[in-house]
Amino acid sequence: MKTIIEPFKIKSVEPIRFTSLEEREEILKKAFYNPFMIRADDVLIDLLTDSGTAAMSARQWAGMMDGDEAYAGSRSFFRFEEAVRSLTGFKHIIPTHQGRAAEKILFSLVGGRGKYIPNNTHFDTTRANVEFSGAEAVDLPIVEGRQPSLLAPFKGNIDVAELKSLIERIGPQNIPLCMITITNNSGGGQPVSMANIREAKGLLRQYGIPLYLDACRFAENAFFIKTREPGYAERSVASIAKEMFSYADGCTMSAKKDALVNMGGFLALNDDALASQARNLLIVTEGFTTYGGLAGRDLEAIAQGLEEVVDEHYLTYRIRSVEYLGEKLAAVGVPIVQPPGGHAIYLDAKQFCPHILPAQYPGQAIVCELYRVGGIRSVEIGGVMFGKYDQNGKLVSPPMELVRLAIPRRVYTQSHIDYVAEVVQEVFAERNKIKGVRIIEEAAVLRHFTAKFQPLG
Numbered sequence: 001m002k003t004i005i006e007p008f009k010i011k012s013v014e015p016i017r018f019t020s021l022e023e024r025e026e027i028l029k030k031a032f033y034n035p036f037m038i039r040a041d042d043v044l045i046d047l048l049t050d051s052g053t054a055a056m057s058a059r060q061w062a063g064m065m066d067g068d069e070a071y072a073g074s075r076s077f078f079r080f081e082e083a084v085r086s087l088t089g090f091k092h093i094i095p096t097h098q099g100r101a102a103e104k105i106l107f108s109l110v111g112g113r114g115k116y117i118p119n120n121t122h123f124d125t126t127r128a129n130v131e132f133s134g135a136e137a138v139d140l141p142i143v144e145g146r147q148p149s150l151l152a153p154f155k156g157n158i159d160v161a162e163l164k165s166l167i168e169r170i171g172p173q174n175i176p177l178c179m180i181t182i183t184n185n186s187g188g189g190q191p192v193s194m195a196n197i198r199e200a201k202g203l204l205r206q207y208g209i210p211l212y213l214d215a216c217r218f219a220e221n222a223f224f225i226k227t228r229e230p231g232y233a234e235r236s237v238a239s240i241a242k243e244m245f246s247y248a249d250g251c252t253m254s255a256k257k258d259a260l261v262n263m264g265g266f267l268a269l270n271d272d273a274l275a276s277q278a279r280n281l282l283i284v285t286e287g288f289t290t291y292g293g294l295a296g297r298d299l300e301a302i303a304q305g306l307e308e309v310v311d312e313h314y315l316t317y318r319i320r321s322v323e324y325l326g327e328k329l330a331a332v333g334v335p336i337v338q339p340p341g342g343h344a345i346y347l348d349a350k351q352f353c354p355h356i357l358p359a360q361y362p363g364q365a366i367v368c369e370l371y372r373v374g375g376i377r378s379v380e381i382g383g384v385m386f387g388k389y390d391q392n393g394k395l396v397s398p399p400m401e402l403v404r405l406a407i408p409r410r411v412y413t414q415s416h417i418d419y420v421a422e423v424v425q426e427v428f429a430e431r432n433k434i435k436g437v438r439i440i441e442e443a444a445v446l447r448h449f450t451a452k453f454q455p456l457g
Contacts (some may be wrong), residue, residue, distance in 0.1 A: 004316060004317055004320045004321075005317070006317055006410075006413070007311070007313040007314050007316075007317050008057070008314075008410060011058060016044060017041055017042070017044075018044065018375075019042060019044065019375055021372070021373070023042075024042075024371060024372050024375060025372055027039075027042050027371075028368055028371060028372055032440070032441075032451075032452035032453055032454075033364070033368050033437055033452075033453035033454070033455065034448075034450070034451055034452060034453060035048055035367055035368075035371060035377045035378065035379060036048070036448070036449050036450070037450075038371070038377060042375075043371075043375060043376075043377045044374065044375030044376065045374070045375065045376045045377070045412065045416055045419065045420055046376075046377045046408070047344075047376060047377060047378045047379075047404075047405040047406050047407065047408075047420070048377045048378060048379050048406065049379065049406050050257060050343045050344065050406040050407060050408055050409060051216075051254060051256040051257055051406075052098075052256035052261070052262045052263060053256075053262075053408035053409075053411065054256075054260045054261065054262065054408055054409035054410055054411065055408070055409065055410040055411050056260060056261065056262070056301060056305070057260070057304070057305075057308060057410075059304050059308070060260065060261070060300075060301045060304045060305060060308075061301075063297070063300035063301055063303070063304045064297035064298075064300055064301055065297070066297075066300060067295060067296035067297030067298070067299065067300045068296045069295060069296045069297070070296065071288060071291065072288050072290055072291075073290055074290050074291060074296045074299065075296075076296035076297070076299040076300045076303075077095065077290040077291060077296070077299055078290075079299070079300060079303045080093075080095065080299035080300070080302055080303045081093045082303075083302070083303035083304075083306045083307065084266060084268055084302075084303075084306065085268075087238070087241060087242065087245070087306055087310075088215075088242075088245040088251060088268050089242060089245055089246060090245070090250060090251070090268035090269055090270055091269070091270045091272075091275070092268065092269050092270065092271075092272075092275035092278075093266060093268050094266060094267040094268070094269075094275065094278055094279060094282055094289065094292060095264070095265075095266050095286075095290075095291060095292030095293070095294055095299065096264075096265045096266055096267060096282070096286055096292045096293055096294075097263065097264065097265065097286060097292065097293030097294055098254055098255075098256060098263060098264065098265040099125070099214075099216055099252055099253055099254025099255075099256070099265040100125040100126075100128075100129065100254070100265075101265060101285070101286055101292075101293065102252040102253065102254075102265050102266060102267035103125060103126055103129040103130075103252050104129050104132075104285070105267055105278050105281050105282060105285070105286075106129075106212075106250075106252060106267055106278070107129045107130050107132070107133045107135065108129075108133055108281060109274060109277050109278060109281065110176035110177060110274070111129075111130060111133025111134060111135035111176070112133055112134050112135060113134040113135070114134075114135075114174060115133075115134070115135035115136070115174055115175070115176055116135060116136050116138055116166070116170055116174055116175050117130045117135050117136070117137050117138065117175070117176070117177065117178070117179060118138045118139075118140050118158070118163055118166055118175065118178045118179070119137065119138070119139060119140065119158070119178070119179045119180065119181060119214075120139070120140060120141055120142075120145075120156055120157060120158035120159075120180050120181055120184050120187065120192065121139045121141050121145070121156075121181060121184050121185075121186040121187045122137045122139060122179075122181070122186065123181060123185045123186050123214070124186075124385055124386070124446060124448070125446070126179070126181070126214060126252075127386075128445055128446050131445075132445065135176075138166060139186075140158050140159045140162045140163055140166065141155075141156075141157075141158070141159060141184070141187050142155065142157045142158070142159045143159075145157070145184065145187045145188075145190060146399045146400065148188065148335065148336070148337045148338065148346070148348040148351070148400060148402075149335065149337075149338055149348070149351075150338065151338050151339055152339075153191075153193070153224075153228040153229070153339075154190070154191055154192060154193040154196060154224075154228070154229070155184070155187060155188065155190035155191075156181075156182070156183050156184030156187050156188075156189075156190035156191050156192045156221075157192050157193060157196040158178075158180050158192070158196060158200055160196070160199050160200055160203055163178065163200060163203060163204075164203055167203075167207055167209070172207035172208060172209055175207075175209050176209075176210075177209060177210045177211070177212050177249070177250075178200065178204055178209055178210070178211050178212070179211075179212045179213070179214055180192055180196075180197060180200060180211065180212075180213055180214070181213075181214040182197075182213055182214065182215060182217060182218055182221035182244065183217045183220055183221045183224070183341060183342050183343070185217070185343075186381060186386070187400075188337030188341050188346045188400075188402065189217075189337070189340075189341020189342055189343050189344045189346065189404075190337070190341055191220070191221045191224035191225065191228070191341075191342065192221060193225065193228075193229050194225050194229055194232065194240070194243060194244065195229070197211075197213075197244055197247050197248075198247055201247040201248070210249035210250065210271070211247065211248045211249055212248060212249060212250045212251055212252065212269075213244065213245065213248045213250075213251040213252075214251070214252055214253075215245070215251040215252070215253040215258075216252075216253050216254040216255075216256075216257040216258060217257050217258050217342060217343055218241050218244065218245075218253070218258055219237060219241060219258045219309040219310055219315060220258060220315065220318065220319065220342030220343060221244070221342070222237045222238075222240040222241040222244060222310075223237055223312070223315040223316075223318075223319055223342070224319075224342060225240050225244075226240055227319075236310070236312070237310045237312055237315060238310040241310065249269065249270055249271065250267070250268055250269030250270060250271070250274075251267075251268050251269075252265070252266075252267055253265055253266055253267075253268070255302045255305070255306075257343070258305075258306075258309045259301075259302045259305040259306050259309065260301075260305035260308060260309055260409055260410070261298065261301045261302050261305050262301075263294070263298055264294050264298045264299070264301070264302045266292075266302075318342070318409065319342055321407065321414070321417065322340050322341065322342060322343065322344065322345060322407055323339075323340045324414070324417060325340070325345050325405070325407070325417050325420060325421055326338075326339070326340030326345050327340075328417075328418075328421040329345065329347075329421060329424055329425070332425050332428070333428070334347065334352070334424060334425065334428045335347065335348040335351035335352055336348060337400075337402065343406060343407060344404045344405055344406040344407060345404075345405045345407075346381070346402045346403065346404050346405070347363075347366060347402065347403040347404075347405070347424070348400070348401070348402065349362040349363040349366055349380075349382060349401040349402060349403050350362065350400070350401045352366055352403075352428065352431060353365065353366060353431055353434055355432065356434065356435070356436040357436065358382075358383050358395070358397040358401060359383070359395045359397070360435075360436025360437065360438065360456060361380065361382070361383050361384050361436060361437050361438075361439075361453075362382070362401055362436060363380035363381065363382040363383070363384065363401045363402060363403045364380045364382075364383075364384050364437050364453060365434050365435060365436050365437050365455075366378075366380075366403045366427065366434065367379065367380050367403055368437070368453075368455075369427050369434050370403075370423060370424065370427055373423055373426055373427050374419070374420075374422075374423030374426070374427075376405075376420060376423055376424075378403055378404060378405050378406075379403070379404050379406070379448075380401075380402070380403055380404075380448065381400075381402040381403070381404050382397065382398060382400065382401035382402055382403075383395060383397040383398065383401060384439075384447070384448045384451065385398075385448045386398040405420065405424075435455055435456050435457040436455075436456045436457075437453040437454060437455050437456060438453065438454055438456055439451050439452070439453055440452050440453065440454050
């Protein structure tokens with residue numbers, strides 16, 4: 001088999017600023033050891049997120065020049081609407097400036113005290129919007145999904161037996177909807193099988209509970225179904241995606257992921273009454289219904305991106321490039337979530353630094369060391385992002401402590417990824433010298449974005 005190459009040519013480049021070890025140590029200190037507070041110009045390889053960091057195509061840029069900026073009834077909105085509807089099949093397509101805005105609208109309408117929102121695993125903004133409404137976010141990953149080193153094809157699945165138990169325990173009237181995140185970001189970027197989506201829908205239908213998808217990485221999930229699930233190898237990614245959406249009653253999406261754009265999102269659904277309420281709230285918070293907080297050029301770019309992302313040459317390259325990094329790390333013993341996910345490699349911080357207690361945030365400590373040693377910016381997905389305090393003020397850590405190396409789409413070449421592997425390997429070789437951190441300042445919600453830290457020892 002020949003080398004899988006990037007299915008594109010580079011037309012424009014952006015220079016990278018190199019920093020010294022001493023400079024990075026001072027930058028870390030001034031940023032209070034939080035990568036979100038580091039200026040992008042001071043980052044060599046930026047793996048903080050794959051959200052809004054993609055390189056857009058020539059056709060997307062051409063579409064932006066053709067964007068119709070009319071306040072109401074923009075031509076670009078109708079192209080966007082058709083692209084989303086053709087892909088998802090949903091009746092109502094509501095644009096928003098990004099995914100969390102769609103979540104905010106949806107859970108403001110269906111959430112509230114006494115309500116429960118089950119999910120395979122909520123990611124940070126989804127959980128925050130559920131809880132801000134007063135509802136409770138309930139994670140129901142399968143057992144395999146909590147075991148980082150275990151090799152299994154669909155570790156992102158929702159536990160249908162646990163979902164049934166939850167419904168029967170609290171009553172279907174208290175569950176306004178169930179959500180499945182594809183791929184399961186908090187669970188290591190692991191995919192969800194079609195069989196699991198279908199089974200969950202069948203159960204929910206019995207109780208009259210709608211199913212929604214968090215669809216920001218729908219194309220990557222569909223590609224995993226094609227390559228791993230029996231019966232789908234000969235199907236196109238687009239047709240697999242359409243089948244996934246056919247089992248759902250609606251979805252939220254950050255277009256900043258699999259629509260290959262730098263800004264945008266949408267809420268799509270079939271419920272007429274809920275869509276009417278959502279549009280009214282959209283006008284209050286985001287903008288008129290045919291732009292939803294986006295410029296016409298953004299709507300054009302999303303429409304084009306949704307066409308490009310289901311190209312199987314692109315997805316083969318995308319999934320393989322992430323897998324390549326995972327293989328290089330695993331080959332030298334670096335503990336990662338296996339198998340590699342679609343958009344990121346997740347380091348298992350518990351195994352990487354077993355000498356650091358969960359209350360000392362091993363993931364955050366590794367994040368800081370990756371930047372210090374090699375200028376790589378990553379993000380902790382563990383006790384900082386999802387930890388809570390009990391009634392005695394003691395940290396309650398999530399099941400897994402991870403560090404995510406999220407790969408922006410169409411941005412870095414193989415040599416960049418080789419450099420990332422070398423830095424991670426160097427940090428791993430000296431892991432016993434890494435010390436934990438403590439929080440000295442934090443916000444009540446989504447604290448990982450703005451928290452300030454101090455190294456221990």
